[in-house]
Amino acid sequence: DFVRIVRDRATGVGKGIAFVAFKETAVIPIALKMDGSDFGGRQLRVSRVQKKNKVRIILALKLAP
Numbered sequence: 001d002f003v004r005i006v007r008d009r010a011t012g013v014g015k016g017i018a019f020v021a022f023k024e025t026a027v028i029p030i031a032l033k034m035d036g037s038d039f040g041g042r043q044l045r046v047s048r049v050q051k052k053n054k055v056r057i058i059l060a061l062k063l064a065p
Contacts, residue, residue, distance in 0.1 A: 016042075019049070 001021040005014050022028060028048070035046040 004019045006017045
């Protein structure tokens with residue numbers, strides 16, 4: 001549904017974290033299985049985030065240092 005990449009305001013460079021929302025809930029377990037996998041030599045941390053009063057499920061993706 002959407003991807004939001006968190007960027008440094010001054011430089012515009014990504015901070016290594018993104019939020020991804022899916023239209024189809026069936027793909028969420030697949031995305032969660034990516035937790036701990038390698039991405040360009042860095043470890044992905046994938047977790048589920050649910051905001052209050054939101055039906056949409058968002059996954060927070062963070063590249064571990």
